[in-house]
Amino acid sequence: MFSVSREIRFGDCDPSGIAYFPSYLNILNGVVEEFWGGMGFPWHDLIAVRKIGTPTVHLNCDFSRPSVFGDLLTFDLCVRQVGRTSLRFAHVVSGADGIRWKARQTVVATSTASHRSIPWPDDIRDALEKHVHAEDAMLPSAG
Amino acid sequence: MFSVSREIRFGDCDPSGIAYFPSYLNILNGVVEEFWGGMGFPWHDLIAVRKIGTPTVHLNCDFSRPSVFGDLLTFDLCVRQVGRTSLRFAHVVSGADGIRWKARQTVVATSTASHRSIPWPDDIRDALEKHVHAEDAMLPSAG
Amino acid sequence: MFSVSREIRFGDCDPSGIAYFPSYLNILNGVVEEFWGGMGFPWHDLIAVRKIGTPTVHLNCDFSRPSVFGDLLTFDLCVRQVGRTSLRFAHVVSGADGIRWKARQTVVATSTASHRSIPWPDDIRDALEKHVHAEDAMLPSAG
């Protein structure tokens, strides 16, 4: 599992005082970016050097409790499945009082030239497969 | 069905040259805002005057084809269901070549003071119920 | 002078309830984008076809009155000066009660390949020079 902390910033919140969901997803995208870096494949190299994009093709979010300006959140990411061209993440975002929101995300390896899907190169697939975890490991209550 | 056109802007796109999904969701939120205005309940009044927030509690997106800077997209919104405190939207976003992405979104009426869910007031519920449509009406190929 | 209207959206506002200045500048960038389109040089073609970027090198903003969610603003843009590689805009943003903020912006024509400045091509320069206006024309009180 990959885990990072993020504080909810002024610029992430909306006029009702809570985190704005598009900003949440911008933060989530940054967490995925750090995951790639932590794996040894910095995302900017993936795109600029290896010409591999990883657009999101599916996203499913459940927002159970609001977050407010200044909240410190933990973003936990696990790799659920590595397909031929796809990659499935599960995300759990928690605050001091438990889970705030959860997401499932599927990205697909694409050629940045053609925007068409391509198989994961072997070195990337091997690294990703080492990170496949049971999703239950992310839940605070997993006993 | 409620429908608006949006051009994908420079600021909506990412360094791989396609629409960035958090920006897509920011645009979507603006479409929902226009929907409320078109219904006769401007969102800023809903929040500032009636003290009703409508946070998103569920969001499910399928992105099937990328959009690039300058693409003109049609955002179609239909109300799928009006619950006691909830409201379910279906969104279909199309370009010249057909569907680009689809989303299902559930929002919940909340008190802006307590962030707790509240029943839709009668006037809002009545207006929303007039907009409930079969989702099939949104699909270009629905015959 | 080029002029467009924009309503301040939910997603443009911050938790203190007023327009967030980075969002203001994202809106401003969209106004400049519409200016290019209105001139007959859609920005996406400028970048994708003609390989000309127009990064902002100078920006000077004075925010005199706050805007709130739902405010309808008028964005007035005038071309102050066309240099060999540069272009200077003046922006005035007004609400119902007068000026909310003003900005001066300098952009530079660059090669999207090298990110180095290049002279404006003749057709673009000719079109831009037709839009040079006295800045005073933008002020409501100009008598």
Place this chain on the structure above:
Amino acid sequence: MFSVSREIRFGDCDPSGIAYFPSYLNILNGVVEEFWGGMGFPWHDLIAVRKIGTPTVHLNCDFSRPSVFGDLLTFDLCVRQVGRTSLRFAHVVSGADGIRWKARQTVVATSTASHRSIPWPDDIRDALEKHVHAEDAMLPSAG
């Protein structure tokens, strides 16, 4: 002087591949937020507890070199002047090759209720005044 590092993220860049200036300013706002926290006045408390907003009334930016996805930047902030109700910052943003951009920013203490300016409370003024620095200290070449 207050100093933080930030990596330019995928979501901060535009389709020409460089940092988008409204995103730069969103990052800058986060740096100012960290400055307040580092001073012992977390910004969320300033707004939520003490009911003091700090809107930007003036911003002057010079962008001298572009930044690309993955660049690690240093944001240096110094307090130039503490007025009765105002506060002037100077920002210098540098990459490995020197200065990328500089900004001067003036914010004003306001009541979050009335959006009118108010004098800085004594404890905040005292803390701010301890951070007033000669701006030259920020320049790498200051000899």
